[in-house]
Amino acid sequence: MTEDGAVLGAGVPDAPAGGWRTATVSGVRRPIQRSVQLRLDVHDRIDHLPGQHYVVRLTAEDGYTAQRSYSVASAPGDPLVELFVERLDDGEVSTYLADVVEPGDELEVRGPIGGWFVWDGESPALLVAGGAGVVPFVSMLRHARALGREDLLRIAVSARTMAQLPYADELVAAGALVVLSREEYGIRPAGRLRAEELLPLWEPDQTTYVCGSAAFAEAATQLLVASGRPPASIRVERFGPSGGPA
Amino acid sequence: MPGPTRGFLGRRRDRDARLPPGQYDAGSDWPVLTAEPTPRIAPETWSITVDGAVEAPTTWSWDEAHALPRSEYRGDIHCVTTWSKFGTWFAGVSVDTLLEAARPTAEAHFVMATSKTGYTTNLPLEHVTGGQAWIVWEYDGKPLPIEHGGPVRLLVPHLYFWKSAKWISKLTLLHRDQPGFWEQNGYHDLGDPWRQQRYQGD
Numbered sequence: 001m002t003e004d005g006a007v008l009g010a011g012v013p014d015a016p017a018g019g020w021r022t023a024t025v026s027g028v029r030r031p032i033q034r035s036v037q038l039r040l041d042v043h044d045r046i047d048h049l050p051g052q053h054y055v056v057r058l059t060a061e062d063g064y065t066a067q068r069s070y071s072v073a074s075a076p077g078d079p080l081v082e083l084f085v086e087r088l089d090d091g092e093v094s095t096y097l098a099d100v101v102e103p104g105d106e107l108e109v110r111g112p113i114g115g116w117f118v119w120d121g122e123s124p125a126l127l128v129a130g131g132a133g134v135v136p137f138v139s140m141l142r143h144a145r146a147l148g149r150e151d152l153l154r155i156a157v158s159a160r161t162m163a164q165l166p167y168a169d170e171l172v173a174a175g176a177l178v179v180l181s182r183e184e185y186g187i188r189p190a191g192r193l194r195a196e197e198l199l200p201l202w203e204p205d206q207t208t209y210v211c212g213s214a215a216f217a218e219a220a221t222q223l224l225v226a227s228g229r230p231p232a233s234i235r236v237e238r239f240g241p242s243g244g245p246a
Numbered sequence: 247m248p249g250p251t252r253g254f255l256g257r258r259r260d261r262d263a264r265l266p267p268g269q270y271d272a273g274s275d276w277p278v279l280t281a282e283p284t285p286r287i288a289p290e291t292w293s294i295t296v297d298g299a300v301e302a303p304t305t306w307s308w309d310e311a312h313a314l315p316r317s318e319y320r321g322d323i324h325c326v327t328t329w330s331k332f333g334t335w336f337a338g339v340s341v342d343t344l345l346e347a348a349r350p351t352a353e354a355h356f357v358m359a360t361s362k363t364g365y366t367t368n369l370p371l372e373h374v375t376g377g378q379a380w381i382v383w384e385y386d387g388k389p390l391p392i393e394h395g396g397p398v399r400l401l402v403p404h405l406y407f408w409k410s411a412k413w414i415s416k417l418t419l420l421h422r423d424q425p426g427f428w429e430q431n432g433y434h435d436l437g438d439p440w441r442q443q444r445y446q447g448d
Contacts, residue, residue, distance in 0.1 A: 008282055008364035009427045017432040019447065059249070060256040065268055067328060092257050092270070100253045107251065113445065115431035116281055214278040218393065221283040231283045232364065238279050 006232055015115030018046035020057075025105045026080055032166055034087045035132070036098040037073070039080045042109060047076045050139035051118035051209070051237075054083060054111030058096055068093040071135040071211075071237075072112070073167070075142035081111075084166055086132045117209065117237045121147055124203050128193075128220050130158045130212025131166070136237065137211065138167045141174050150174065154201035158193050158216065177201060193220060195227040211237040264322050265330055266439035272329035278393045279327060281427065282363045285413055289397045292362075294381055296344050298418035299354035304347050308397070311381065314339045319380055319403055324439040326406040336390075336401050338382035341374045344417065354419035358426060359400050359411040367411050367426035368435060369402060371419065378404055381414060406437040406444070 027039035048054075050072075057067040068091075074082035087098035101107070119125055119140045127137040134157050144150045155176035159165035161183050172178060177200075178185050179193045208229055210220045217238040225231055262271060289308045297303040306314070317340040324330045350371065357369045373379070380401040383390050390396035395412030402409045408428050429435055434443040442448055 006364050007360070007366055009366075009430060010364075012430075015431065017446070058251040058254040058256070060254050061250045063250075064256045066256055066270070067268060069327060096251075096254050105252055110445070113432050116427070214393070218278070218284060225283050231285065234283050236281055236283060 008232075009116055012115060013120075015049050015052060015118050016046050016112055017115075018111050018113075020108060020110045021045065023081070023107045023109045025101055025103050025107060028101060028103055030098075032163060032168075034098075035166065036085050036087065036101070038083045038085065038097065038101065039074075040083065040107065040109065041079075042081050042111075045081065046112060048072050048081070048112030048139075049115075049118040049120070050075065050143045051136040052112035052114045053136075054081065054109050055113065056083070056093060056097065057108045057110065058093055059108065066092050069113070071139070073135045073138040073142075075139055075146050077146050078142070081109075084132060084135045084138075117211070117235050119143070119207075119209070121149065122152070124152050124206045125154070126198075126201055126203070126206045126208040127153060127155045128158075128198070128208065128210045128224070129156070130216030130220065131160075131164070133210075133212030133216065133237070133239070134166050134171060135211075137209070138170060140209075141170070145174075154203060154206070156193065156198060156201060158212070158220075193223065195223045198224070198227070206233070208234045209237075210234060212239070214238045262332075264332055266324055267442050268444075269324055269328050269330040269439065272331050275329070276331060276394065277325065277327070277329055279325070280365075280393075280412060282365060284393055285362050286392070287362055287397055287413060292397050292415070294344070294398065294414065295416045296348035296419070297416065298358075298420055299351045300345075300419050301349040301351060302347065304344070306344070311339060311398075312383075314343050317343070317380055319382070319401060321403055323403050323407050323410075326408055326433065326437065326439075326444050330439075334403075335386055336380060336382040337384035337387075338380050338398065338401070340377060341379040341381060341400075341417070342377065344381065345375065348419075350419045353421045356420040356423045358418045358420055358424060359409075359414060360416040360418065361411050362413040362415045365411055365413070365427050367409050368420075368424055368429055369405070369409055370423070370436065373405065373436070374402060374417075378402065404438070406434075406439055408433065409437050 023040040158179040
């Protein structure tokens with residue numbers, strides 16, 4: 001229990017959930033190195049909430065399967081589901097998706113999944129991402145834009161360099177705070193995210209969403225808690241070689 | 247079930263028999279995946295309570311829990327996100343020991359595990375008895391690291407690892423099953439890795 005005995009996730013409404021589906025690959029783009037952006041036409045699709053994810057399952061000729069989870073970048077109103085996949089050199093699934101998949105291919109997918117790391121489109125939110133952790137926030141941003149409620153979102157994104165920041169143009173255009181650890185950005189010297197940089201993004205009653213590698217998520221959440229954010233108002237999604245719950 | 251994915255060969259063909267379907271060997275890695283900020287819990291403020299449908303609701307402090315008979319687990323763990331880790335070594339106390347003291351009533355059939363963070367997960371009682379579940383504070387002979395649930399976590403290694411609640415503080419015996427945190431969000435109520443019970447309906 002937390003200090004006030006609150007149950008994590010209590011009062012969070014049920015999110016949509018879908019079973020296994022066939023998806024036809026409609027578009028394949030590689031806007032930044034070591035990654036791929038897949039646009040999928042999911043048959044009999046159940047619309048997601050921004051922040052939810054899909055599982056992709058690959059099956060070999062002999063029936064061997066491998067599956068991984070990927071956050072959705074597209075808004076619910078998009079006719080296609082867009083996944084952004086970081087290519088891991090030793091990744092069994094990500095190397096296939098990045099190197100082999102072509103438009104017209106069929107993939108087995110399951111989703112949407114997850115009900116905690118979602119934005120309802122109505123509440124103020126602070127979004128803090130590291131690297132490919134921006135993906136669920138791109139979905140939230142696009143959804144906010146469709147609703148005309150971009151005022152609800154405050155966004156901070158961190159990457160090593162601008163070239164390694166997924167969806168950089170879209171995030172910059174939305175006014176996101178950009179933090180680069182390995183190069184200067186405007187007048188900001190290279191360096192990690194600092195607590196005081198987040199203070200201008202604070203608004204009353206915000207829910208904070210943190211998404212990124214385990215190391216980034218841990219550092220960012222500790223920064224937020226140390227500067228006074230109630231832990232119960234912070235939702236975290238950590239990914240490593242895999243995503244979702246442990 | 248559709249046919250094969252075009253051009254997918256897959257890797258690891260000579261699969262280790264310890265690996266449940268759809269899992270891969272994480273080797274020396276131990277990924278950290280949690281939905282909430284990592285809490286800082288001082289051992290002297292930690293306690294474990296067994297309550298609900300029991301005859302003697304009981305709370306043990308850190309020192310009281312450590313005075314109970316030590317019990318260890320050596321074996322494998324499996325996360326629903328598809329990594330497995332072989333040959334882990336945890337130590338703490340068997341959940342059987344706690345239940346012997348609290349004495350579940352005849353109507354108790356399920357357990358809700360609750361963490362200090364408010365995280366919850368539900369388990370059938372028969373899956374946390376008979377030497378299948380532990381409250382652990384040691385990993386590899388050292389204090390359990392905070393990011394892995396230290397100072398104390400639940401360990402139910404025959405089920406997917408989200409059932410092994412980090413930062414455990416309470417086990418509540420229930421007459422009827424209730425979904426916990428991930429279970430409300432579409433994950434399976436039991437979570438047997440050998441039957442690939444990842445999501446509701448699997």
